[in-house]
Amino acid sequence: MLIIKYRKVFFALTGILLLLSLASVAFFGLTLGTDFTGGVLAEVRYGADRPGVEELSQSLENAGFTGHIVRESENNAYIIRAGNVSSEVRSKLQDTTSLGNRFPATIERFTEIGPTVGIELRNKSLIALSLVLVCILLYIAFAFRKVSQPVSSWIYGMIALVTLLHDVIVPSGFFALLGYLFGAQVDTLFVTAILTIVGFSIHDTIVVFDRTRENLRINQETRRKEDFEITAGRSLNQTFVRSVNTSVTVLISLGALFFFGPESTQDFALTLIVGIIAGTYSSIALATPLLVAYERWKVKRI
């Protein structure tokens, strides 16, 4: 199997990808959205004519919407984000965005989240993320409890966890870039996307590992002597088409969601697309090669 043979090339490639993603997060930063910081999120739609960003921004500033960000959107609309406002300021939104009736505006969507709710959601998200990681690690350790030769079951778990980290870091880096370019912000939907990616990508890794487990058992039963490297490579080969095809069908439906679906789930679909690609890549080019590398290292040490 090519990927096993040239695993060092793939490790290097993965390393570069991870570094780029981390650099993107460090450099551009993940901007927390209204869900987590509290504040106002509004979508305002105009008729034929809409004011310039500068003009609208000035009007918002004057009305008391502090720290606002204006982002252009489809259908002649603007998406406005701002900090929490008093009810007085809130009631002026319609007038403010219409710029004194020069540009009649319709408020299509208005969300305001109180600061305490934001903190609550942030904590909940972190707990959910850790809980998913722990549950899945436990589950893998349980599923592979009977495998111990030549690599013990908890190593499978650790490697699965490493691929999971990869699958979380890559879309996060991508999202930071998306935030830098188009002002996308981390919200509950982003967290949902990450957790879905984790569930999906582990599913991919499990199938590959499962095949390795099965082949190891068959080898043992038929008393066939085979290098772990060969067995693992054969298993990867057997599951390769399935991994790619499953991802393709999921990517097809996510592509449909991204191109035709509602605007509110577009960032979500894009994050998932990147995450699914990263997840498939890691389960093929990272998981099994790591398993083999570990086994080689262990053999050499003895």
Add this chain to the structure above:
Amino acid sequence: MWKYRLSALLTLVLGCLLGWYIYNSEVTGSRPFRLGLDLSGGTQLVYKADVSAIPGGDVNESMNALRDTIERRVNIFGVAEPLVQTEKGGTLAGESQQRLIVELPGVTDTERAIAMIGQTPTLEFRMLKEGASVPAEGQSVPDMNALFEPAAVTGKNVERAELQFGQGGGLANEPVVVLHFDSEGKQIFADLTRENVGKIFGIFLDGVPISTPVIREVIPDGTAVISGNFTPDSARELVRNLNYGALPVPIELLTTETVGGTLGAEAVEDGIMAGLWGVGAVILFMLLWYRLPGLIASLALAIYILTSLALFKLIPVTLTAAGIAAFILSIGMAVDANILIFERMKEELKAGKGTQDAIRDGFARAWLSIRDSNISSMITAIILFWFGTSLVKGFALVFGLGVLISMLTAISVSRTFLLALGFAAEKGFARFLFGSGVK
């Protein structure tokens, strides 16, 4: 063989029935899909109730009173199918909070919605003007100021209300409601009753008369007995309203979310569009790659979609934009089990097995992988559901249901159909149909 053909036929009939049910219930409107506020348009308001002044044991009761009051208020404004519920939340932010969630479908003016609910419940006392007729209890009075004038005593003067039996001068065991005024209210009420014997005294909660008793005599001791046509339950409700209406639970707005009808309708349209394109493209891919088994997988996918849609109606599941996204995602994932099985089948065919054996073994061997990988998706769905805001819950529920249903349809439906075909695809065109990628 005939056993499988019969089950296959039954499955097809069942699929058609499900399709007919979905179509029919949607067209006649007998059971339409339940759409969340982000799709149908409307406003959701979440309030924090300040229960710090209320003794622990009474918290639930006061929250119920608050809910009833808000519900009444919302009903007065003529909102169709409002949803008012209480929730305990906020433990993760460090403090436990009593919350009130109000959903107002069709109300897209945030300010109006807030104003509708904004004030705390108020208890008022008014005197009926000379010659005016007594309005019905429990219904809002449009020209209240024409009928009533404010009384000197106000809701703030009520210390508490209590339920008693048979002391109102009427029949024994008749339930009556006794109001106890505070010391200031006692004086005012004594003066008021002295001057207005024989007149009608109105008790209002949020502007709605809940009781309109006649003042029979001077009441110097600061208690007023309301006797009327009470059942024990209605008297108890009045006592609760008076106690907690008189000491209103202050509420503070935490979050608001308003989505306009246009935006919601567009989201539904886009969602359907994305769904159709997604299904079409997935089916095309499966047909091109797997040929005949691909067709079977597409049939299983169709059954999956029909079963899910019917369940969304029957449970019912409130569909949001995130829920639709989950459903479209699940369409891509639903064929995963089929892909696993078909790849296994191909291996068995390559190993030289007959078609029927390859099908049976393919299914049997793929089962463990299918089970394991679906469990990991279920873990995610369950945790998302637990963690979720309503948005995320909508996603998690549809996603979790999708994983479960698709596992059943992908395995049982496609197995039945494949075996029902009864192919002995050993060579020629039949082999071509079956053995994509097998030489």
